[in-house]
Amino acid sequence: MYLSSSRSGDVTTGVRPARDGRVPQAATPPARASRVARVVAPNVIALGLVSLVTDISSEMVTAILPVYLVLGLGLSPLAFGMLDGLYNGATAFLRVAGGHIADRTRRHKPVAGLGYGLSAACKLALPAVSSVPGIGAVITADRMGKGIRTAPRDALISLSSPADQQGRAFGVHRAFDTTGALLGPFAAMAVLWFTAQAYDAVFVVSFCFAAFAVLLLVLYVREAPAAPEAKAATGRPRLREAVAVLRVPGFARVCAYALVLGAATIGDGMVYLLLQRRVDLRPHLFPLLPFGTALGFLLLAVPVGLLADRVGRLRVFLLGHGVLLACYLTLLTPLPRAAAVALPLLLLGVFYAATDGVLMAVAAPLAPARLRGGSLALVQTGQAAGRALGAVAFGAAWTAWGPHQALVAAAVTLAAAGAAAALTAHRYDTSPREPAR
Amino acid sequence: MTRTTRTLVLVIVTALLAAVAVVYTIRAAGRSDGGPSQDITEVTLDQPGRILFRTTAAGTGRDHLAAVDLARTGKDDGADDRRISPTSCLVFHAAHGTGVCLKLANAALHTYNAVVLDNRLLPVDSHETAGTPSRARVSPGGNLVAWTVFVGGESYAGLDFSTRTSILDRRSGTLYDNLETFTVIRDGKPYTAADINVWGVTFAADENRFYATVSTDGHRYLAEGDLAAKTLRTIHDNVECPSLSPDGTHIAYKKRIAGTDPSRPWKLFTLDLRTGTETPTSETRTLDDQAEWLDNTTVLYTLPGDLRADVWAVNADGTGQPKMMVRYALSPTVLRP
Numbered sequence: 211m212y213l214s215s216s217r218s219g220d221v222t223t224g225v226r227p228a229r230d231g232r233v234p235q236a237a238t239p240p241a242r243a244s245r246v247a248r249v250v251a252p253n254v255i256a257l258g259l260v261s262l263v264t265d266i267s268s269e270m271v272t273a274i275l276p277v278y279l280v281l282g283l284g285l286s287p288l289a290f291g292m293l294d295g296l297y298n299g300a301t302a303f304l305r306v307a308g309g310h311i312a313d314r315t316r317r318h319k320p321v322a323g324l325g326y327g328l329s330a331a332c333k334l335a336l337p338a339v340s341s342v343p344g345i346g347a348v349i350t351a352d353r354m355g356k357g358i359r360t361a362p363r364d365a366l367i368s369l370s371s372p373a374d375q376q377g378r379a380f381g382v383h384r385a386f387d388t389t390g391a392l393l394g395p396f397a398a399m400a401v402l403w404f405t406a407q408a409y410d411a412v413f414v415v416s417f418c419f420a421a422f423a424v425l426l427l428v429l430y431v432r433e434a435p436a437a438p439e440a441k442a443a444t445g446r447p448r449l450r451e452a453v454a455v456l457r458v459p460g461f462a463r464v465c466a467y468a469l470v471l472g473a474a475t476i477g478d479g480m481v482y483l484l485l486q487r488r489v490d491l492r493p494h495l496f497p498l499l500p501f502g503t504a505l506g507f508l509l510l511a512v513p514v515g516l517l518a519d520r521v522g523r524l525r526v527f528l529l530g531h532g533v534l535l536a537c538y539l540t541l542l543t544p545l546p547r548a549a550a551v552a553l554p555l556l557l558l559g560v561f562y563a564a565t566d567g568v569l570m571a572v573a574a575p576l577a578p579a580r581l582r583g584g585s586l587a588l589v590q591t592g593q594a595a596g597r598a599l600g601a602v603a604f605g606a607a608w609t610a611w612g613p614h615q616a617l618v619a620a621a622v623t624l625a626a627a628g629a630a631a632a633l634t635a636h637r638y639d640t641s642p643r644e645p646a647r
Numbered sequence: 648m649t650r651t652t653r654t655l656v657l658v659i660v661t662a663l664l665a666a667v668a669v670v671y672t673i674r675a676a677g678r679s680d681g682g683p684s685q686d687i688t689e690v691t692l693d694q695p696g697r698i699l700f701r702t703t704a705a706g707t708g709r710d711h712l713a714a715v716d717l718a719r720t721g722k723d724d725g726a727d728d729r730r731i732s733p734t735s736c737l738v739f740h741a742a743h744g745t746g747v748c749l750k751l752a753n754a755a756l757h758t759y760n761a762v763v764l765d766n767r768l769l770p771v772d773s774h775e776t777a778g779t780p781s782r783a784r785v786s787p788g789g790n791l792v793a794w795t796v797f798v799g800g801e802s803y804a805g806l807d808f809s810t811r812t813s814i815l816d817r818r819s820g821t822l823y824d825n826l827e828t829f830t831v832i833r834d835g836k837p838y839t840a841a842d843i844n845v846w847g848v849t850f851a852a853d854e855n856r857f858y859a860t861v862s863t864d865g866h867r868y869l870a871e872g873d874l875a876a877k878t879l880r881t882i883h884d885n886v887e888c889p890s891l892s893p894d895g896t897h898i899a900y901k902k903r904i905a906g907t908d909p910s911r912p913w914k915l916f917t918l919d920l921r922t923g924t925e926t927p928t929s930e931t932r933t934l935d936d937q938a939e940w941l942d943n944t945t946v947l948y949t950l951p952g953d954l955r956a957d958v959w960a961v962n963a964d965g966t967g968q969p970k971m972m973v974r975y976a977l978s979p980t981v982l983r984p
Binding site: 274281405410419430497610 | 664665755756776779
């Protein structure tokens, strides 16, 4: 969209290449395109299913890992916190590497498959290691798998969908993804209940889910059809080229938005913590708060994605941050108890629906198809770096000023960053509407 | 690959994976905890001269409360004829016929309960806790029960607002849910700050006063608490997880020492409350535990061991050498007359 939907000329549809190998162009007459447009590319559905099953697998482990490490193996929570920081750092680099290698080899599917496979293998290794360095290594490898697969997978989603339906494609994928994340903890709970707390059984069942996801990927996900420009271009994308995508004005701006707006967010955990301090919740309800957010995300991912395709994806992405600001404000405003609990969760869910997949949908069409994986990795890394910065800053503000003032400061920061982004977006985008279909 | 082959591969491999998952889960459900089966017997709190603890020895009774006679402690192979009760706890303490047991409510949701136990270790009262169990204490008279948990799971480790401490007064049924709401008096003056954090309660004999760690402004103070007045008065710096001796004169605690293991940067010290003198014990290894007094001269504490942890003993006055007391054990509690 915006600047480069015409420039990059990389649009491919989700339908199979015609028998003669010709890839249907974006300029396909509306008669056919609109029929196809009503559905989502089969590849997106396949990738959605892979993500759903993978998320069941990984959330099963995530749900029980702290208990397993801290109570089963006797790791101090402090040591666990260090492990956590370690593997979060390790993935940023691999994300870019995974995206770039997929572009370079023009094989997104095998690279994504490698990432999914690595994480699957780690599920089996977990119960076998019991030392802290061993567990650190396995968790790091698991996160590496996630880092490797994310960018090629998002590149496949975007390359399988027409430029004007990126919001829909990512919305559908994120809905599948979040469904898996919601089911994972309950799957873990069921196994623990049935086996009377056998953690190893959770790991083994988690591995079976992860392996099933790899199977689905191998059998049903297709490599994205080669873009015409990629055929025309000589040689494989160099790393220098991959970074040079930042010189595409629209793309660089999206990266900047992701970074700056990411830095203006405080992290979900903090929202829940603030919520808990405001409303005297039963402690056992506290762990259920993220489910409220995930449910909101799940229900709204597709409608908001469709809306984004209609009214402008960048616009929806920026509006999403307005919703996050509203979420902060509900945490600062006196409200009846039920609303004080439900509203922030709902708004946080809307925020994710309007920003998570939508950011990819904003960025993808701006980057040339042959650099799609590496480009999406750059945006994701920018956002992740911004969010890490935001979380640290908010933690410091909380310690220095207390939760209320820290939240006021966060709201002011977010409002300022959002306003700056909206103004620049308005200035550059003379035509915020999508190209007519 | 044709559509038929693909479907065939999908069906076969899926069936295989499902079979692995189901068979493994059923076998896991059918097996005992692994290791030898152990006899489960009744253990009660009215038997002075015993140490109660959470046993980590492999077998069916793993993580249950167990008791061993003081006379039979110090067995290096763990063959101490420990009596294993049917009650399991993650963190435990007891005094005067009252026990407190922090236990898992739901592993996948990370919820825990603080359960008050009677003389026969049967539950009489349960409270939901706000996070992962850390410390638990019962007052010498059995009327007050305290527990500390890590709030918000593990993701906030490293930040300073990660614990919550509660005290339950069993006489009135009052639950002081969060000691951070008590008035803190620092250096004689009332003090307020956003980053106040309290953990590791130990009770005095009057069933009202207590000691705890109050963390704020980069300091970790030993504070003297007054439940009736709802105050916490700082009296010493760099004291964590205090434990008051039975005669009320000394505090055993972990002191943060720079340049040690960053995940466990503490060494075991004692503090004379009358003079303010700090004494390092002869235990040179770093530890992360709230100590328990065996008597007025000896301190018990937990160190990581082969099967998770072992309980050790050392003289409070800095003399002698550390001695292994109970293998494969956590949360030691000395039953007193």
